[in-house]
Amino acid sequence: MATTLPATVTAAQTGPRSAELLGQVARLADLEDSPVEQMRAEALGATTRGVVAYGEYQSGGWWTTSLLNHSGDPHDVVIGDGRPQPTSLLEDMPATARFLDSLGLDFMYVRLARLEPHSYLWEHRDYAELRDTGRHRLHIPLVTNPSAVLVTAGARVHMAAGSLWRLTPSQAHGVCNTTGPDRIHLVADVYADDAYQLLATRPHLRDGDATDLPEMTAAERAGLLAKAGQLAELGFTGAAEQTLLRAFYTYALPEGGAYDLIAELHAGRRADADVSRWRAAKAHLLARP
Structure with missing residues (x-):
């Protein structure tokens, strides 16, 4: 396993609606501080914010830029099946490239996703166009704040920095960043293989990661x-x-x-x-x- 990932992860601590919630979002591993700090600096210094895509999913303020895709153009943000190549942006982000390589995973697509303050990704599902492909989505939060949360399975989940997370985007979910600053995640879509299975052996949530939402009266x-x-x-x-x-x-x-x-x-x-x-x-x- 890559040196940025510890040999063991924190013991599982289930939160509210634990069974359903863990099937949709979970920590997979803790990351070393140094690579995360280097990737954060590269993301903040990126030469482009990316493009606004999938406008029907959002209120505005959600930007993406590609690091691994099929064209090499960082502004090509259409996700598709196949083996990707580094974009010109990733070539300017050596620490990020080293981190991705260290994971030993079979990547389908990798991007930076930025959500500005007071912005929302409305409730939706992903992967409808890739229903026959075994794949998983990983999140590495680089810049975040407590108001930046994922909502799924009737709970709000703050995906904290310092961990590698798995999201199951084929389940209904949405994201908001109500106060800011910008939320920046490194998001990787990977194929199901032995390396991924080894990484995902102990999905877990910690106390405080998730909060139940109340029913509407x-x-x-x-x-x-x-x-x-x-x-x-x-x-x-x-x-x-x-x-x-x-x-x-x-x-x-x-x-x-x-x-x-x-x-x-x-x-x-x-x-x-x-x-x-x-x-x-x-x-x-x-x-x-």
């Missing part, structure tokens, strides 16, 4: 719809929709519940085209692989 639901309705009546339809989308990060909603709230809002306004649009968005963003 009938009164809270009515109040939220009323607030959104007032905004829509004033002509701020986008703000009304985002008010309801952000409920996903506050309450333990059923899957697609925020999209259902928006459809209900527009049904009350008799805006049939908007109802259809958001029902279609729900089906698209939460399509199962």
Whole structure:
């Protein structure tokens, strides 16, 4: 195993909704400080912020740039199956390149993902286009803060720096960074092989990694719809929709519940085209692989 990974990882400590949650997000290993600090410095000094992609998934403020892809262009951020090559950006990030090489994994795609303050990735699933490919997603947080959280399985999870994490993106999830500074993660999609299985032998969460979200009461639901309705009546339809989308990060909603709230809002306004649009968005963003 690479020298940046310890021979053993911290003993598993399960948090709320532990069985379901551990299937979706977990620490796999602790990392040495020095490589993480070097990669952080390279990410902060990168010559490009990347590009805004997958706009239907986000509020704005989510940027990605490729380190390993199929074209070598760091601004080519379309994920696809196949063996990648270093981009021109990775060539300027030697510590990051050494770290990736040290893992001994079979990479499909590697990128830097930046989420600005006051930004959201709406509830969605990934990998629908790669349903026949055995693969896993790894996260190495380089810059983060306590308000930058992943929401999945009815819980908020802060993916702390200093560890290598696994995310199962084929399950419904969303991300927010409510106060900042920027959240920057190194994200690697890797193929399932013996090296990955060795890395992933002890998935775990520590106390404090995850917090259960409360259920939404009938009164809270009515109040939220009323607030959104007032905004829509004033002509701020986008703000009304985002008010309801952000409920996903506050309450333990059923899957697609925020999209259902928006459809209900527009049904009350008799805006049939908007109802259809958001029902279609729900089906698209939460399509199962």
